[in-house]
Every structure is written in structure tokens, then in C-alpha cells.
Amino acid sequence: MNTAIICSRGGKAHRSHIMTNVHDRNGPFNVDNVSPPRARNSGLPESTAQIVEEEYMLRTRIAFIAVVVLVGSLLVPGQAMATTYPETRLPDNGNHDYCFTSGFANSRDPYTAHYAMRTLDSTTDMTSTYVGACNNNNTDIWWFALDLAGTVRGEWQCIITSSTRCNSADVRIDFDQIDIGDNDIADRDKTSVHEIGHSVGFGHHSPAAHDCALVSGELPSLDIKWRRYHAHDIAHINATF
Amino acid sequence: MFKRYAQGILVGSVAVALLLTGCASDPQAEAPAGEQQTNRASATELADMTTRGLEVDYDRLASPEAAVAASKLIVRGKLVDVVEGISYGGAAEQAGRANPYATFVIETNASLKGSEAKGTKVYAQVNKSSLTSAADLAKIGKGLDVVAVLDDISGWTPAPGVTVVRPAAMPATGPLYLAFPDGLWAQGVTDKAMVGMHARTGELAGAWGTPQTVDQYWTTLEKAAG
Numbered sequence: 005m006n007t008a009i010i011c012s013r014g015g016k017a018h019r020s021h022i023m024t025n026v027h028d029r030n031g032p033f034n035v036d037n038v039s040p041p042r043a044r045n046s047g048l049p050e051s052t053a054q055i056v057e058e059e060y061m062l063r064t065r066i067a068f069i070a071v072v073v074l075v076g077s078l079l080v081p082g083q084a085m086a087t088t089y090p091e092t093r094l095p096d097n098g099n100h101d102y103c104f105t106s107g108f109a110n111s112r113d114p115y116t117a118h119y120a121m122r123t124l125d126s127t128t129d130m131t132s133t134y135v136g137a138c139n140n141n142n143t144d145i146w147w148f149a150l151d152l153a154g155t156v157r158g159e160w161q162c163i164i165t166s167s168t169r170c171n172s173a174d175v176r177i178d179f180d181q182i183d184i185g186d187n188d189i190a191d192r193d194k195t196s197v198h199e200i201g202h203s204v205g206f207g208h209h210s211p212a213a214h215d216c217a218l219v220s221g222e223l224p225s226l227d228i229k230w231r232r233y234h235a236h237d238i239a240h241i242n243a244t245f
Numbered sequence: 246m247f248k249r250y251a252q253g254i255l256v257g258s259v260a261v262a263l264l265l266t267g268c269a270s271d272p273q274a275e276a277p278a279g280e281q282q283t284n285r286a287s288a289t290e291l292a293d294m295t296t297r298g299l300e301v302d303y304d305r306l307a308s309p310e311a312a313v314a315a316s317k318l319i320v321r322g323k324l325v326d327v328v329e330g331i332s333y334g335g336a337a338e339q340a341g342r343a344n345p346y347a348t349f350v351i352e353t354n355a356s357l358k359g360s361e362a363k364g365t366k367v368y369a370q371v372n373k374s375s376l377t378s379a380a381d382l383a384k385i386g387k388g389l390d391v392v393a394v395l396d397d398i399s400g401w402t403p404a405p406g407v408t409v410v411r412p413a414a415m416p417a418t419g420p421l422y423l424a425f426p427d428g429l430w431a432q433g434v435t436d437k438a439m440v441g442m443h444a445r446t447g448e449l450a451g452a453w454g455t456p457q458t459v460d461q462y463w464t465t466l467e468k469a470a471g
Contacts, residue, residue, distance in 0.1 A: 093298050107339040107404055141342075150340050150404040153370070154396050154423050155304040155315075162298030163342045163375060170298065174341045181304065195302060202300040210447055220448055221305050 089240040090205030093162050093170040095144055098245030099131045100124060100203070102145035103138035111149035112179050113192050119231075120196035121145075127232060129242040130204065145175055145203060152178040157221070158195045160202035175199045184222075191223040194231045201233060204241055209234070287433025288440035291386040297374040299345065301443045303426040306394065308452035309469030317397040318359035318422060319470070320367050321463050324391045324431065326350040327383040328414035330370055331421070336406030343375035347382055348415055349424070351391050357470045368415040369393050370423045371442055386431070392439075392459050392466070394428030397421065432459045 102121055108114055121132035138146045141164060152159065158177045162170040177199070182191050197217040209218040216234035223230050233241070306312040313319065330346025349369045353361045361367055373382070399421045401409060411417060427444035438446065439459045446457060456462040 092300060105339060146342065148339070148341055150407070151402065153398050153401055153403070154425055155306075156301055156372070156426060157304060158302045159345070159372065160300045161341065161343060161345055161375060165298070165376065173298075174343070176341055184304070198302050199300075207300065208302075208445075208448070220302055220444075 089237075089244075091207030092160075092202050092205055093165065093168065094205045094244065095203060096166050096169045096171045098129065099133060100144045100200070101133040101135050102147060103135050103140070103143045104147050105138045105149075108147040108149040108177070109137070111177075113189070114147075114149075116177070116189075116192040116196045117147045117175075119193045120200045123197050123232065124200055124204065128204075128238050128245075130245050141172055143172060145173055145200070148174055148176040149179060150176060151180060152176060155181065157181045158199045160199045170203070173203050175203070187223055187226055190226055190231065194223045197231050197233070201237070205244070206233070206237055209237075287385070288389050288431035288436045291382060291389065291431060292440045292442050294377045294382055294385060295347070295371065295373055295442050298376045299372060299374040301372050301426050303443070305427055305444075305448065305450050306425055307450050309465045310452075312394050312425070312428060312466065313358060313469050315396065316358055316394045316425070316428070317420065318361065318367065318395040319357040319393070319466055320351055320353045320359070320361055320395070321355045321357075321390075321392045321459070322351045322353040322367070324349060324386050324389040325352045325366070327379045327386055329379050329412040330373060331412060332410045333403065334408040334410045336404065339405070340403045340407045345372050345375065346370045347373035347379045348412060349386075349391070349393070349429070350415075351393055357466055367393070367395070368422060369395055369429070370398070370421065371429060372426065389431040389433045390459050391429070391431045392463050393422075394425050394466070395422040396425060398423045430459055430462050 100121060102117065104114055104117065108117070118134070121134070124130050125132040135143055146163075156178060158175065160173055160175050162173045164170070164172040175196075177192070177195060179192065182188065182195050185191065194217050198219075201216075201218050206218050208220050209216060211219050211224070214234040214237065215229055216237065217231055218233070218237070219230065306315065328348045328350060330344060330348045332344045332346075333340045347370075349371050351367045351369060353365045353367055354363060373379070397420045398409075401421070403409070409421070411421065424442070427441060427448060429442045430439040431442070432439045438457045439462055441448075446455070449456070454465060456465050
């Protein structure tokens, strides 16, 4: 908007003429270009001096906008260090159907899977569908609950591929490992959203890049952002599905 | 002329901003980033192959001291082979639809914890993609310089009724070692820095400092072990 306003101001012919002269003589960022009083006091006719001053103001505004755009791009959280997309295999389509193995259905918190799928459904253009018990290898996500070895909290593993896409994947959750520490329910939800994030193309995102659910390890705080995808990630999903 | 110049500045700055924010579209967006680069060798390629279609969320080793305390064995050596990993028996269907492990065979040069003699082979379980085979990993991983922080999971039961079956290619008895997700780093002659199979150097907790090579990582562990 600002660009249009600035570019529409002033007489086009005069501006082009003056700018051509200035540019050819001194280059666009010569110090002579940033001192309108010089034009006023240079002995030039008043009308010419006004045009030079107007050009100076115009250049200043453009330079300011350029600086603001560049600095802003560095300061916007999560976008300055954006990751490539996809970082994992994309799912086969925009609807994520999911099922529960018996171990997961009888685990301490099967609701966390619904939370993760609903989060995907409600915050992106993708949809999710619960199909009940797992018995179809084409179901996109099979949820498991088990004791994963070592310090692993959860994992996503593509099991069946279709060309470059993932047709069906396992998501495995270790509630005992997740429940070490505080805020267990929110931590489970973060982990579930995290694993589903892998299933839609995301790798791990450091807090410095994306402060979202794709951060590794324990829930940093109860801030909802750790149980959500970053706006940048959502834009990628929505552009894909 | 001036208008063109002014527009040039704005368009240029917006283009740079888009690049900085990563909003430029990926022309090969159909294929995962790791799979687009097939000419990389050694540890980088090994990690890509190991994690193809697999992501692991884990609790980090908070410091070198914590790694020493939590582990049963820490070794440095050469990766001499990759063979099949443990599999599940019994009610295996409760643990997943694929075997998620490979066995990394490390010929020990030195150990910090435990007492593995030089030349001893250590068999470490590593989470592995189901889309690649152990043989594939062996082809590109043999000869890498490796540091492994290992836990002993000999008594591990993944879920009720699920048993752990050792592969024939490793000893039937003795400790069953598992590499911590952020405790297995490798580096080859073509790698500028060490590469984690499931972790990036930037994911190491602050207490680790900023080790960039397996030499530095090993030295950090040596200091922590006293």
C-alpha cells in the first residue's frame, strides 16, 4: 500500500528526469542524495529545488520501507530460520484417518490422540477421521502405546509408502517417559501433536526457529504454542493440501 | 527511470525478505529434503538413510555429566558393520508394524565407562527406518569414526506380552546396548562436522558447549567422566 502511494506521488516526467540526472551523476546512494538543503541553497531555481527535495523524501521513504521489510523478516518469530518443507514424507492426501490399537485404546490417555488429530483438523486445511480399531493397513495413522526403549518419548514411523508419499504410519507413545516431569497431560498432548506433525511433513524445529510443538523433548511451558503448529508450518500445510 | 529504480529497491528487498523467511517455494516439495540429496557420503548419508520415514522425540541428555551417569557404556571406535536389529516376539503386534532397529557394530578404540578392551566389538541398537535395510546402512556407514553413549536394555519389555528377540548376527548373551538418540555421533572424512543419527548438534543442551566434531564430543565426555 505504501509503495503505491509513494510511487503515485509527484509528476512522473519531472521525477524521472531529475532521478536520471542524479543517478547518472552520483549513484543512488551518494551522500549528495541525502541532503535536500543543499538543493535549496545551491542556486537552483525554486521549482527545481522543490523537486529535488521531493525526490529526497521519496528516496528516504523507500529506503525506510526497504529497511523495515528486511529487519522485519529477521525479527518475525519462527520465520527467520524457516525449515524446508517437507522434511519428512508427506501423507498421501489431505484427510488423516486414524485408528487405535488395543494397547493404545486401553492406555492411560487415548484422548491425547483425538486432541492431536483435532488440532490438525481445526488449525489447518487438513481433516481427520477416527475409524476405530486398527485393522486396515491403509489407515493413515495407527496409534500405539508402549514402553519405548531408552529416553524416547514418542516416534513416528512410515510403514507403507505410495511413491514419495506415506500411505500409512505408526505413531508410538511412551506415557511413562512423557510423564516424567510436570504438566503430564499437556506434555502428552504436545508429544501427540508433535508426532502427527512428523506425519504431515515436519522435522524437528528448534525453539529459535519455530516455537511450536515440533520442539524436541519435554513441554517447555503450558503456553499453548507448544501444542500447536507454527503459522509458517500451517501455511505450508495449507499450500499443499 | 526513478520509478523503476524505486520499484527495484522494493522488489529486491521483498525478495530478500522472502528468502530470509523461507517462504520461497521448494521446487522439489514432493520429496523429503533428506531424500533429495543422494550424492552425500558417509555420516550425513548414513543419518539420512537411518531416519528415512522415521522421527524420534526424546528427552535429551542434559549434560555430559548426565550422559556419563545415565549410560552403562561409552565407547569410541570405528563402525565396522550394520546388521539386523532386535525384533519383537510374542504379542509383537502391540509394539508396531515394523522392526524399528538396526545393530551398529562398533570396533572399540577406547571406552570411558565400562571396560571394553581395544578391538572389542560392541553391538548397539539404533532406531532405524523401515524403508531402508541394515545392509544399505552398512554399505555407506562402514569405516566411520563413532562415539556412542549406550544404555543397557537387557531387561526391557516393550509392552505386555511382547518379547525382545536378539538378531542372530550378535551375541546371544551379554548386555543389550541401546544408543541414546542424542548419544550416537559419527563422522567420516567427507563430513565437515559430526552427525547424529537422531539429533543435530544444535539440539544438544547448553551444558554440552558446542562440540562440532567427534573429537570435541569425545573430549567433552572425557572431562565429564573425570
